[in-house]
Amino acid sequence: MPARTLRTQVGIIGAGPAGLVLANLLTAAGIDCVVLERHSRARVERRARAGLVEQRTVRLLDAHGLADRLLADGIPHGWCDFLCLGRVIRLDYGALSGARHRVYPQQLLVRDLIASLDAAGRPPLFECAAVAVEDIHGPRATIRCEDGPTVVCDHVVGCDGPKGLARGALSPAATAHRRRYPYDWLAVLAEVDRPVPGVVYGLHQNGFAGMMPRSPRIARFYLQCPPGDTLSAWPAPRVLSELRRRLNGAHLPRIGALTETRMLRMRADVTEPMARGRLLLAGDAAHVLTPSGAKGMNLAVADAADLAEALISGPAALDGYTARRLPDVWRTQEFSDRLLGLLHLPAGSEAAADPRFALRLRLATLERLAVPGPFSVAFAHSYAGSGEEPVSPAGPRQP
Ligand code: RFL
Numbered sequence: 001m002p003a004r005t006l007r008t009q010v011g012i013i014g015a016g017p018a019g020l021v022l023a024n025l026l027t028a029a030g031i032d033c034v035v036l037e038r039h040s041r042a043r044v045e046r047r048a049r050a051g052l053v054e055q056r057t058v059r060l061l062d063a064h065g066l067a068d069r070l071l072a073d074g075i076p077h078g079w080c081d082f083l084c085l086g087r088v089i090r091l092d093y094g095a096l097s098g099a100r101h102r103v104y105p106q107q108l109l110v111r112d113l114i115a116s117l118d119a120a121g122r123p124p125l126f127e128c129a130a131v132a133v134e135d136i137h138g139p140r141a142t143i144r145c146e147d148g149p150t151v152v153c154d155h156v157v158g159c160d161g162p163k164g165l166a167r168g169a170l171s172p173a174a175t176a177h178r179r180r181y182p183y184d185w186l187a188v189l190a191e192v193d194r195p196v197p198g199v200v201y202g203l204h205q206n207g208f209a210g211m212m213p214r215s216p217r218i219a220r221f222y223l224q225c226p227p228g229d230t231l232s233a234w235p236a237p238r239v240l241s242e243l244r245r246r247l248n249g250a251h252l253p254r255i256g257a258l259t260e261t262r263m264l265r266m267r268a269d270v271t272e273p274m275a276r277g278r279l280l281l282a283g284d285a286a287h288v289l290t291p292s293g294a295k296g297m298n299l300a301v302a303d304a305a306d307l308a309e310a311l312i313s314g315p316a317a318l319d320g321y322t323a324r325r326l327p328d329v330w331r332t333q334e335f336s337d338r339l340l341g342l343l344h345l346p347a348g349s350e351a352a353a354d355p356r357f358a359l360r361l362r363l364a365t366l367e368r369l370a371v372p373g374p375f376s377v378a379f380a381h382s383y384a385g386s387g388e389e390p391v392s393p394a395g396p397r398q399p
Pocket of ligand 1: 017037048050160162164187283284295
């Protein structure tokens with residue numbers, strides 16, 4: 001049987017934060033769109049990833065009536081602790097910038113965004129994998145799906161993550177800037193006996209460790225490990241003992257079952273330009289950040305918001321999409337990279353040869369971050385995603 005053809009204004013590939021925010025904003029503005037998602041609804045709504053929603057993201061979602069649950073259940077969070085050489089240094093970025101995160105797991109936000117599309121009568125098409133994007137320079141573009149409709153549209157927006165097909169469809173005309181960091185992170189979700197009160201970064205000669213709040217009984221932990229390391233090298237007892245060692249000084253909850261353990265290859269990339277013909281990219285499809293600084297989801301939402309406005313305004317605004325978004329993308333990459341530099345002693349580097357000296361240097365930076373001043377205020381705005389980044393004070397590479 002020939003595939004059904006669906007005609008719409010905007011075909012969106014991917015029901016992650018980028019695709020779902022875009023679809024919500026377009027639908028509310030009366031622009032017809034279709035979201036195609038390869039996985040089932042249950043799987044998409046269970047995928048635990050980010051948990052810190054920036055102030056600018058909350059503001060944007062709230063302005064469009066998409067933040068009711070986030071505001072009701074998301075816990076405001078405005079500080080983080082750095083552990084280094086036996087000291088605990090608190091960065092009260094909420095006080096320094098006036099901006100706070102909301103702790104709200106990504107899968108709950110995704111659930112809310114899907115519910116809102118449901119209510120508008122425009123739910124995503126689940127279990128519908130796009131397999132080709134065609135005719136992006138013609139009068140109409142086409143998305144072909146496996147076992148699903150052929151979507152004919154004015155614009156295709158690839159919100160399908162870094163391994164999706166939209167990136168590839170753009171790539172002949174695009175440059176991908178890539179960085180592979182000389183370490184990986186073991187990422188763990190674990191049951192805890194009490195809520196983790198805040199974000200803790202442990203700087204340690206064995207490597208970085210992190211602890212992040214997620215929900216009352218679940219916390220996220222990260223452990224730096226050698227690049228290319230495998231999960232089999234990290235049985236639960238080793239994970240627990242390294243967390244205790246590297247986060248010594250933090251009030252660790254009792255850690256129960258490790259409910260999810262995965263290896264994150266620490267890499268970052270940016271695709272330039274973010275559009276070609278009738279194809280545009282948003283979110284991780286256009287740029288990947290490491291989880292440091294909790295930026296990826298927030299940047300994905302910021303892309304979607306810009307793109308929605310441009311699609312509503314018309315061709316001139318669409319032409320400026322890449323130029324408008326890249327400064328934010330690179331500023332965010334730079335912040336994330338700087339934070340990584342502060343948190344890690346890369347193996348094989350001079351820092352690893354004399355870890356105490358390297359840690360003492362980092363402690364000097366942390367002490368400056370803890371006191372109010374232009375240096376700490378600029379960092380706090382970037383960290384919280386206040387949307388009001390002051391000009392960083394000039395000087396050498398420093399957070
Ligand atoms: P997503 O969320 O990856 O969604 C892409 C969607 O596209 C679908 N798809 C397709 N659908 C149809 N046809 C195809 N051919 C398709 N190919 C792919 C996929 O199934 C998927 O549903 O991308 P989006 O929307 O750009 O959102 C990006 C964010 O998800 C990502 O940046 C964050 O999760 C990154 N991240 C964090 N970001 C933060 O802001 N704060 C954090 O604290 C934070 N922690 C994290 C993170 C990412 C992590 N992992 C797993 C990489 C922690 C972790 C462990």
